[in-house]
Amino acid sequence: MNPNNYLVLAAIIFTIGAYGVLVRRNAIIVFLSVELMLNAANLAFVAAARNSGTLDGVVAAFFVMVVAAAEVVVGLAIIVTIFRTRRSASIDEASLMKY
């Protein structure tokens, strides 16, 4: 099988995630889309590792997962804090800095 197929699949999933970030306005769904983009990048890492025959890509994907876990913890805490003060998880309503 052509090893580039995995990269094409990763590109498709990454694009769908980017579209979700741009279009959706619920903060949690935007965050889920970011997670999907990270997963697509991980898939590309692993596919490239197997192509080149070294394990460095696998370790890089592992590190990405650790950073994603840390990022999710902080991001969800921020969403909960915003929800507590505004009673809404919509990213349109957290625009106080604009004015």
Added chain:
Amino acid sequence: MTGESLVFGVSGTFAVIGALGLVVSRKAVHSALWVAFAMINIAVLYFSLEAPFLGTIQIIVYTGAIMMMFLFVLMMVGVDSSDSLIETIKGQRLLASLFGLTFGAMLIGAITSSLASPSAGLSGANANSGGHIQAIASLIFRDYVFAFEALSAVLITAAVGSIILAHNERWAPRKTQDQMQRERTLGTHVTPLPAPGVLASTNAVDTPALLPDGSISTTSLPGSFGIKGQVDTARGITEEGK
């Protein structure tokens, strides 16, 4: 058709379907479940890419821990929170689809136009260290040990930061047992509060108990339900009760 291309075809299609489900479904809970579905299929792809360690970690950490934390937060924020479909910026959806199509076409074009070298496979790299796990361990704890240590610092900082962010400061001093006893016996409600409604049609914590005149007893519900507007009004029952 080899087994690998079969796995790629099935799991890859399912992963794309899950990703599309995230973008399309309106309720946040449905989106979260679609993402979990996509992530499990990506884990299957890791297994077929000779990375069983990463596939296991993907299932345990991503679908097990991270997605469940998303669901926890969704329960706090309100399961029913769904997006409104009104555009706040004019033409945002159209521009976003245009951007997505261009971006995707560019990426796919760049990938497919590059030469596909035959895959080297990971068996050689695994054999050098005497096994897959041993090879990964020697990379993490020898070559990338500094990044590993830095990531442990990142994790600790994230944990402390989330505690600080989500921490609620107590504004009033904690009530003593004496004060609580006084409130209970001298207040307006001496007996315990009424339980939620146990009715023939529903028996759930969001169903309010009915008063003798058929109206809803608001004190029979947990306090958080009123804020989110998730009270089951038990409309048909109140009609009959009147």
